[in-house]
Amino acid sequence: xxxxxxxxxxxxxxxxxxxxxxxxxxxxxxxxxxxxxxxxxxxxxxxxxxxxxxxxxxxxxxxxxxxxxxxxxxxxxxxxxxxxxxxxxxxxxxxxxxxxxxxxxxxxxxxxxxxxxxxxxxxxxxxxxxxxxxxxxxxxxxxxxxxxxxxxxxxxxxxxxxxxxxxxxxxxxxxxxxxxxxxxxxxxxxxxxxxxxxxxxxxxxxxxxxxxxxxxxxxxxxxxxxxxxxxxxxxxxxxxxxxxxxxxxxxxxxxxxxxxxxx
Ligand code: URA
Numbered sequence: 001x002x003x004x005x006x007x008x009x010x011x012x013x014x015x016x017x018x019x020x021x022x023x024x025x026x027x028x029x030x031x032x033x034x035x036x037x038x039x040x041x042x043x044x045x046x047x048x049x050x051x052x053x054x055x056x057x058x059x060x061x062x063x064x065x066x067x068x069x070x071x072x073x074x075x076x077x078x079x080x081x082x083x084x085x086x087x088x089x090x091x092x093x094x095x096x097x098x099x100x101x102x103x104x105x106x107x108x109x110x111x112x113x114x115x116x117x118x119x120x121x122x123x124x125x126x127x128x129x130x131x132x133x134x135x136x137x138x139x140x141x142x143x144x145x146x147x148x149x150x151x152x153x154x155x156x157x158x159x160x161x162x163x164x165x166x167x168x169x170x171x172x173x174x175x176x177x178x179x180x181x182x183x184x185x186x187x188x189x190x191x192x193x194x195x196x197x198x199x200x201x202x203x204x205x206x207x208x209x210x211x212x213x214x215x216x217x218x219x220x221x222x223x224x225x226x227x228x229x230x231x232x233x234x235x236x237x238x239x240x241x242x243x244x245x246x247x248x249x250x251x252x253x254x255x256x257x258x259x260x261x262x263x
Contacts, residue, residue, distance in 0.1 A: 006046035009033060012054060013122075016061040018101055020126035030059050036201040057083075059101065069232040069240070070118045073224035077212075080107040080116065089115060094227055104171045105129060106137075106192045114139070114213030115221045117230075117240075124241060126216070129192060138170075138188040139197050139217035143206040147173060151204040158255055163257045166200060167191055182209060203262065217243045 013024035013033070024033075026247050036054045047054055054061050072081070078089050080248070084104055091104060092211045105125045119125055128135045131138040147155075152173055160167040170188040183206060189196055198208045214221050218239040224230065232240070 006048050009020050009035070009040060009045050009047055009054070012047060012049045013056060013061060016049075017067060017120035017122060018056055018061055018121035019103070022126060023122060027056055033087055034058075042096075044165075053089060056101075061101075066100065067100050067121045068098065068119060068208075069121065069237050070095065070098065070229050071219055071232055071236075072116045072118060072229040072253055073221055073226050074116045075115060075226035076111050076113050079110055080104045080207045083195060091118070094259070095229060105163050107196060108213060109198070110213045112213065113226055114211075114220060115216050115224070116213070117219065128240070128243075131191070131245070134191050135187050135217035136190045136215075137192070137217075138186060140212045140214050141185045141187060142209045142211075143183045143185060144209060145174075145176075145181065145200050145203060147185065147204060147206050151206060152185075154204050155185075161196070161199050161203070163247055166193070166196065169200075175179065186214075188215075229258060 009028060010021050010024035013019055013027065014021045018024070019027060023074045025043060027033050028041060028043060028045075031041055033040050034053075035045070036053050037110040049061075053196045071089075072091060074091055074094075078091050078094065080091050082090065082092050084090050088110070094100075095102070098199075102120045103125070105119060106129050108114060108116055117128070127133070152171050155171045156169055160166075167190050169190075170186075174184040174186060187200075188195060189200075197211060201208050211257060219232070219236065243262055
């Protein structure tokens with residue numbers, strides 16, 4: 001650890017694509033980083049990536065791992081994490097053949113289905129989940145009962161959760177006027193608070209029966225069956241890097257929904 005080519009550990013970890021600088025600092029604090037077999041918790045510790053054995057969760061990091069961007073259609077019944085202390089199935093179990101250390105960008109609940117981005121590009125992951133410019137996400141929610149106009153308006157304006165109102169959301173009731181018992185909503189939110197959509201709908205008296213994410217920024221779920229994944233194209237990666245949240249327009253045509261960014 002005393003060679004002259006030493007660099008701060010958090011920088012080595014982020015350059016290797018394992019996590020953003022901020023997330024790397026957290027890994028260090030949590031005692032998940034070792035250098036030559038010793039756990040390092042002291043922030044600012046330096047190491048030589050060409051000579052030292054640097055590991056995160058026991059896995060040796062390689063410098064300059066190729067960046068990988070994966071879009072998974074997560075089925076219900078999987079946890080969004082790399083490893084689960086309760087030994088439930090994780091989204092990583094679905095990524096057969098992926099050798100890079102990719103991790104999920106944000107989270108979908110165990111019971112939620114839909115598209116999830118996984119990457120080893122720590123800087124992009126940090127950007128997409130940064131509270132100031134979080135990417136917009138669209139969900140299709142089947143709920144108990146049929147929400148009326150007042151409930152929809154409350155969802156649009158924002159719902160106080162944990163003492164803080166949710167940001168304005170785009171909400172469309174797809175099956176308005178039908179006499180079936182369950183409402184189907186397309187809802188776009190611009191932050192990623194814990195169980196946010198479920199808690200918003202619970203608050204207006206229409207608990208979620210099933211929830212599916214159908215869009216994440218410029219990415220949508222077309223073509224992927226639950227459990228399937230694919231690499232993003234270069235064009236999609238570029239779009240994601242440049243993405244700015246905006247108003248989403250939602251068209252409902254003859255019972256089919258079409259959702260697209262309005263820009
Ligand atoms: N909101 C939720 O309630 N759950 C999810 O999985 C995602 C958003």
